[in-house]
């Protein structure tokens with residue numbers, strides 16, 4: 313049987329002596345779109361940093377394609393995992409140069425870049441609607457446009473797992489929908505998986521195959537979107553919520569009572 317794409321086993325992690333994540337376990341398979349949902353400061357970005365190999369785990373292990381991520385070089389891991397996060401955004405380059413950075417892990421040290429690298433960059437910039445602005449400097453873009461370019465850079469990496477840390481926080485409602493729809497389609501087409509931190513629970517419910525619900529650094533529930541209930545939302549956010557079903561989708565709203 314094929315290994316799961318990602319196995320997170322009993323992971324505890326944090327910063328120095330400050331433990332943030334406690335005993336987190338889940339697996340992700342190809343085709344999955346997992347959204348991590350939790351209140352501010354719970355450890356969502358910390359979890360993505362561990363999976364991306366940026367923050368070492370203190371206990372437990374993280375395997376990708378059956379191998380511990382600690383066994384990978386940075387370059388080898390970049391072929392498996394791409395991250396979209398504003399943390400590592402640089403603004404001194406053009407849109408094209410920024411998206412092209414996604415190809416670095418694939419470019420052979422001796423052969424140099426190939427027409428295929430440029431074809432992929434053109435494709436991803438077209439996909440996110442930023443090809444027309446390819447020569448513009450990143451510093452001259454709106455925050456939403458920058459976010460689209462960072463998504464293009466990650467897609468150019470042709471990863472097996474895409475990590476998205478609030479990838480649509482600066483996008484308008486149309487672009488949020490279109491970008492997540494694009495990512496979902498690419499997940500299916502390329503047989504990859506996505507783990508996203510999305511604060512908009514309704515967007516998460518629209519696109520996710522799986523949800524991970526965290527509180528105080530621990531996993532409260534993990535599974536299909538059915539794990540989200542009014543009760544569990546109340547526990548997570550300390551507020552009453554109502555869940556409504558409409559045209560096959562579930563929507564969440566805070567209740568005023």
Ligand SMILES: Nc1ncnc2c1ncn2[C@@H]1O[C@H](COP(=O)(O)OP(=O)(O)OP(=O)(O)O)[C@@H](O)[C@H]1O
Pocket residue numbers: 327330332350351352353354355356357358359
């Ligand atoms: N580099 C760091 N050094 C020390 N503590 C940190 C560091 N980064 C984050 N933290 C702390 O870890 C905790 C979890 O932070 P994290 O960014 O993972 O939360 P989050 O769930 O992604 O939050 P948000 O929804 O607000 O983005 C917070 O208490 C935060 O203060």
